[in-house]
Amino acid sequence: MSVSVQSDDFDVGAEIIALSQGRTDIGAVVTFTGLVRDVAGGEKIADMELEHYPGMTEKALASIEAEANTRWELQATRIIHRYGKLKSGAQIVLVATASPHRGDAFEAAEFIMDFLKSRAPFWKKEGTLGGGKWVDARDADEDALNRWS
Numbered sequence: 001m002s003v004s005v006q007s008d009d010f011d012v013g014a015e016i017i018a019l020s021q022g023r024t025d026i027g028a029v030v031t032f033t034g035l036v037r038d039v040a041g042g043e044k045i046a047d048m049e050l051e052h053y054p055g056m057t058e059k060a061l062a063s064i065e066a067e068a069n070t071r072w073e074l075q076a077t078r079i080i081h082r083y084g085k086l087k088s089g090a091q092i093v094l095v096a097t098a099s100p101h102r103g104d105a106f107e108a109a110e111f112i113m114d115f116l117k118s119r120a121p122f123w124k125k126e127g128t129l130g131g132g133k134w135v136d137a138r139d140a141d142e143d144a145l146n147r148w149s
Contacts, residue, residue, distance in 0.1 A: 001062075002078050003079045004079070004081075005061065005083060010080050010094055015094060016096060019078050019098055020098055023076070025100060026076070030097050031094065031109070032095045034093040034094075035091055036086050036092055040126060040135075043129075043130075044129060046127045046128065047085055048085075048092070048127065049084065049127065050083040050092070050123070050125075052083050052122050057121050060121050061079050061120060064112055064116065065077050067111075068111050071107075072097075072104040073104050075100065076096075076098040077095075077096065077097050077098070077108070079093075079094070079095055079096075081093045081120065093113075097109045114141070118137060118144070
């Protein structure tokens with residue numbers, strides 16, 4: 001189980017290898033990679049700036065990861081969330097789950113992402129032609145959380 005909050009980019013392939021190499025107890029690895037979109041709400045986005053509180057953020061992500069591990073049979077998990085100013089198309093987040101069975105890996109990855117979108121302590125500011133604007137939580141993200149209650 002592993003959580004990183006970092007400004008540096010990541011290599012998805014290398015992360016999958018690190019998660020599963022030499023493991024014969026893993027039957028499925030599921031990954032999700034989130035990217036900075038170039039349009040949001042009909043507005044052109046040049047970049048996104050993500051801020052966080054070091055220590056508090058890692059603790060929150062570790063708690064989300066731990067909860068996933070109590071709900072599903074997982075052999076390994078990896079969460080990477082970037083911060084700083086990221087251009088359109090840049091990778092923001094990686095969630096990887098490894099399990100003996102694909103169902104657990106898929107559900108756990110989706111659970112982790114739903115909680116990262118709504119409960120991880122990051123503040124996001126989109127850079128548009130009209131200036132920067134802070135991004136509020138979306139109703140759809142909150143609705144996604146309700147199914148895990």
